Amino acid sequence: MASASIQAYDIIKAEIISRRFRPGHRLVESDLTVLCDVSRTPVREALRRLVSEGLAEFSPNHGAQVADMAGEDLDALYELRTLIEGYAARRAATRITPAQIAELEMLADRMEELSAQQTVVPEEASANSRFHRIIIDAAKSSRLVSVSNLVVEAPLVLRTIEHYTPEERARSMQHHRELIAAFRARDSQWAEAVMISHIKAAFIAIGREVPNQKQV
Amino acid sequence: MASASIQAYDIIKAEIISRRFRPGHRLVESDLTVLCDVSRTPVREALRRLVSEGLAEFSPNHGAQVADMAGEDLDALYELRTLIEGYAARRAATRITPAQIAELEMLADRMEELSAQQTVVPEEASANSRFHRIIIDAAKSSRLVSVSNLVVEAPLVLRTIEHYTPEERARSMQHHRELIAAFRARDSQWAEAVMISHIKAAFIAIGREVPNQKQV
DNA sequence: CCCAAGCCTATCGTATACAATCATCTCTAA
DNA sequence: TTAGAGATGATTGTATACGATAGGCTTGGG
Known part of the structure; x- marks a missing residue:
């Protein structure tokens, strides 16, 4: 089985690419734990990676949201x-x-x-x-x-x-x-x-x- | 005060840039917690960021080490x-x-x-x-x-x-x-x-x- | 009726405990 | 003597609990 953080990354990324998560959609960590069936720690790692790849944006103390290319x-x-x-x-x-x-x-x-x-x-x-x-x-x-x-x-x-x-x-x-x-x-x-x-x-x-x- | 993960990032990065951490040097999380005076969680975030920026390399279950450009x-x-x-x-x-x-x-x-x-x-x-x-x-x-x-x-x-x-x-x-x-x-x-x-x-x-x- | 101030809840930031994994070293047997 | 299996320690991976913060909502005053 793939590691939890990889799993979270793949799932969230798929949601973004498929546009099931629309641009601007808030990526709330606790919601994603139930979607990915892992705890917040790997979810956070996945989010940080998505941000570094430009698929999500990030504001301190406000979390991540799907990048809006518009x-x-x-x-x-x-x-x-x-x-x-x-x-x-x-x-x-x-x-x-x-x-x-x-x-x-x-x-x-x-x-x-x-x-x-x-x-x-x-x-x-x-x-x-x-x-x-x-x-x-x-x-x-x-x-x-x-x-x-x-x-x-x-x-x-x-x-x-x-x-x-x-x-x-x-x-x-x-x-x-x-x-x-x-x-x-x-x-x-x-x-x-x-x-x-x-x-x-x-x-x-x-x-x-x-x-x-x-x-x- | 800067957040703990930023602090860890800055400190570790400075060590790498200054070559006090030589290429190939293993970046053991528990060691870095004492150096940066924060817990492992922000240290891990800092490491993942350094990896994504190419200043460190990473092997699963083996942690990060300073990137070796040679x-x-x-x-x-x-x-x-x-x-x-x-x-x-x-x-x-x-x-x-x-x-x-x-x-x-x-x-x-x-x-x-x-x-x-x-x-x-x-x-x-x-x-x-x-x-x-x-x-x-x-x-x-x-x-x-x-x-x-x-x-x-x-x-x-x-x-x-x-x-x-x-x-x-x-x-x-x-x-x-x-x-x-x-x-x-x-x-x-x-x-x-x-x-x-x-x-x-x-x-x-x-x-x-x-x-x-x-x-x- | 509108605005402002303060509380309050949702959410993130960090610490820590526990589980899983890998590498190494030792001990045994061929 | 050496190869292999097992134990052991170091280190990473994950979960969870607690503390901090920001934005929204309520309530009171103008």
Whole structure:
């Protein structure tokens, strides 16, 4: 069995990502003890971790609440994400292993199958997360992993792919294929360029949903 | 009075930065309770935070120990730091306030005074940290603050400026002056270029001290 | 009727006790 | 002599109790 604090972390994080806990929702420790079936100590550890990852906010003596990205500058966030993930793709291009490329391909296949359906199923979102995560890992930079968590995990609550038009969804699939091609060619510049396009496209979809954000 | 967990965090962090706790040193919770004069609970919170900031490492059921950068790829770390701080300088150039520029200037003055002495005093290091921190803040991107903590705080244990030759130290002062000039001119490209030079120069000094790291 | 002051409850912050785990050392047997 | 199993100690993981604090509600006065 996973440790209590891990369990609490996973449960609370799932509630936030799934938007069952809406932005601004107060994360009261005693409530979470019954939800997670552990005591307050591991709940607190989970909360502190979620805060450090940007999924929750914290005020002293007032506890944590689900992060509200509406208050944040989404423009700046996506600029940073473009920088980080572009860099990750650049490094990954010359370091990724054949096994990792194979897994990317498998995930791309699976996402294309799923995207044939009308509705977006959770599996498609998780496959997409995994796709990006493999690239981060392939960049072989331990700090980059923690850094990217900060800019990649938090935007998950925005649930980008649910907002894609059919055309945008198809383009996203194309980006995945093209990234794989760039990795096969071990071409850093190409991989970075595609990744930047990929993130920029996601930002546009978000921009439609979250108003009063300046676009680039 | 600062809260117990903040107090513990500050004390332990100071021990690590000052290298009184050497890399690899085990951070035993019960020992730290007597050092910080608080109970284990806030000590644990402080440790988890230090781990999340990369100043300590953690193994389940075995506790934390001071992060050992020798095991890490310094090349990758500084590449990332160049990327992040360069970006910060770029953004800051068009957003920094006159008051912030004035403070940068004051810090540059102070550092030059101090660098006239032979030995490096702690104040010089802290002024340097503050200088960089102001630029991060001036970039006006909340995520960037957490991200930069991850790549800026950790390398502090390497104590770069202590390893500078007189020539390098003078060059570092020049970089500070030139950064201020670039900010005055509100020139993003210039600011980013100077910052990249500044970080690269620091990396060379580190490279001499920590062997078997590949240089760029 | 509105405002302010003080109490009061909800909630967090900290300490401490107990349980679980891991590493090491010892003792035994092949 | 050495490998393995068991015991033992040190240390972390978790639960819970108590104290501190902040924000809301009530009550009294203007």
